[in-house]
Amino acid sequence: MITTRNRLPDVRRTAQALKNLDPAPGEILITADACTDGTIDFVKSELSDAKLIVNEEERGSVASRDRMMREARGDLVLALDDDSYPEQLDCIARFVPIFEGRPRLAVLHFPQRTDEYSQTLAQTDLGTEHLTRSFANSGAVLRRSTYLQLPGFESRFFHMYEEPDYALQCVAAGYEVFFSPIVTVRHHYSRQVRSEIQNHHRHARNEFWSTLMRCPFPFALGILTWRVLSQFRYGCKRGLSWIVREPLWWWQALAGAPYCVAKRHPVSWAAYKRWLRLP
Numbered sequence: 577m578i579t580t581r582n583r584l585p586d587v588r589r590t591a592q593a594l595k596n597l598d599p600a601p602g603e604i605l606i607t608a609d610a611c612t613d614g615t616i617d618f619v620k621s622e623l624s625d626a627k628l629i630v631n632e633e634e635r636g637s638v639a640s641r642d643r644m645m646r647e648a649r650g651d652l653v654l655a656l657d658d659d660s661y662p663e664q665l666d667c668i669a670r671f672v673p674i675f676e677g678r679p680r681l682a683v684l685h686f687p688q689r690t691d692e693y694s695q696t697l698a699q700t701d702l703g704t705e706h707l708t709r710s711f712a713n714s715g716a717v718l719r720r721s722t723y724l725q726l727p728g729f730e731s732r733f734f735h736m737y738e739e740p741d742y743a744l745q746c747v748a749a750g751y752e753v754f755f756s757p758i759v760t761v762r763h764h765y766s767r768q769v770r771s772e773i774q775n776h777h778r779h780a781r782n783e784f785w786s787t788l789m790r791c792p793f794p795f796a797l798g799i800l801t802w803r804v805l806s807q808f809r810y811g812c813k814r815g816l817s818w819i820v821r822e823p824l825w826w827w828q829a830l831a832g833a834p835y836c837v838a839k840r841h842p843v844s845w846a847a848y849k850r851w852l853r854l855p
Contacts, residue, residue, distance in 0.1 A: 580658035593661035636734035682751035685711035690763035709854035715761030737782035748843035
């Protein structure tokens with residue numbers, strides 16, 4: 577599954593990579609999120625067998641992925657960004673046996689060679705297999721049957737932080753989020769339609785909302801304070817222009833607090849601590 581917004585060159589490149597996979601995926605799901613750059617026509621002509629979902633108005637990557645997870649036919653769904661794809665053509669044959677051997681595995685994710693961190697492009701030590709507390713939807717396989725048992729991606733997030741929030745749900749329910757270098761992902765990390773400070777604000781706001789929805793009281797009060805201070809420290813490292821704009825996400829977080837309280841589905845404190853301790 578792929579969600580995209582006005583990044584046609586990236587979709588073209590990723591589409592070619594998907595066409596070369598062997599074995600081929602059972603289906604391809606693509607959400608065009610308010611695209612106006614020819615993406616829809618390209619998918620219809622070049623990926624005519626793909627299931628294309630068109631959002632006339634922008635709904636965000638999180639809501640788009642949630643819908644695709646619910647509408648997918650297969651039980652294993654490979655999540656990619658429009659600018660990422662697996663480097664191994666036989667990736668499906670590589671990851672399916674891992675799920676067959678780990679019935680409690682909810683998410684399997686892979687190392688990425690990404691332009692965002694240039695040192696990864698030539699990296700040979702890709703790490704060892706281990707359980708984790710998060711993953712990246714630019715290169716992960718999700719078990720749909722597990723997803724449907726849990727709240728899933730929170731559409732209110734719009735963009736950012738759905739992965740750790742969902743990983744917390746999985747860990748608390750006794751499922752695994754697992755990293756393996758059996759597959760690698762090439763992530764070109766397009767700078768188009770990206771704002772670094774806006775992504776910081778969304779990440780911080782959504783982290784706050786996730787804590788409010790998942791962390792049990794009274795521990796949530798301390799965790800919320802820690803989250804705010806940690807994000808503020810990060811803003812301070814980026815300079816004055818970031819510091820003066822940091823309150824923007826505070827107000828957004830507070831505005832969404834009633835919604836989060838209404839949707840509270842806290843896990844146990846033991847489960848929350850177990851998740852926090854994972855790498």
